[in-house]
Amino acid sequence: MPAIGGHASRQSPLLEEQVVDLIPALRAFARTFTSASFEADDLVQETLLRALRSIEQFEPGTSLKSWLFTIMRNAFRTQYKIRTRESPGSTNCAELPIPTAPSQEWSVLNGELRSALGALSPEHREVLVLVAGFGMSYKEAADICDCAIGTIKSRLSRARDELTAQMHGNPLN
Known part of the structure; x- marks a missing residue:
């Protein structure tokens, strides 16, 4: 069975299942980089896309979790550099969180x-x-x-x- 991107890989289906199993950890790690949950979800999605696109580059015997976290960290840094370079301006008031006092x-x-x-x-x-x-x-x-x-x-x-x-x-x- 060909892996994502058309590359054949012996371990790819099993490895892709392991990647899916790590999604909760990826979401938690993404929340440390972002303040909004939708931004964290976008970062997880970008990480998964990059990981599955290059799954054949993963070296068996190494930590899949560390590999994915490294991909996420690099994706975040790339996005951060782009955002700071583009300076999109102030946020729209509709995007701000609704202020509520914690009870x-x-x-x-x-x-x-x-x-x-x-x-x-x-x-x-x-x-x-x-x-x-x-x-x-x-x-x-x-x-x-x-x-x-x-x-x-x-x-x-x-x-x-x-x-x-x-x-x-x-x-x-």
């Missing part, structure tokens, strides 16, 4: 955590989500971020310190 304590804490995570530098937020959020090893995170394990450890330590300070209302800036 439950967990909603308030969730909002505070999201705000604190949003205040972190992109490098620190990314490492924190990969290691603390998704439970990846330092090596997997280093592979995704294309840097040394020591850099991951340093970023994670700084991210935890910044997040703690943000959550206690004492930004480190």
Whole structure:
């Protein structure tokens, strides 16, 4: 059976099923890059399109999840560069979220955590989500971020310190 794009692959159908199984993790990771759920869904869709288009480039024996996360990270960075270069202007008021006061304590804490995570530098937020959020090893995170394990450890330590300070209302800036 030919794989997506017409390329034959021995493992492609099984590998494509494994990609589908990872969609929830991809959605969760995409939410760390975006503030709106539709943007996260678009990022997941772009990631899946790129992954399935080049599924024959995946090396068996390596982490499929890390491979997909790397594709997503690269897709986000490409989109980010395009958006900043194009500078589309201010958002339409119809696109803004409807302001509602959270009625439950967990909603308030969730909002505070999201705000604190949003205040972190992109490098620190990314490492924190990969290691603390998704439970990846330092090596997997280093592979995704294309840097040394020591850099991951340093970023994670700084991210935890910044997040703690943000959550206690004492930004480190």
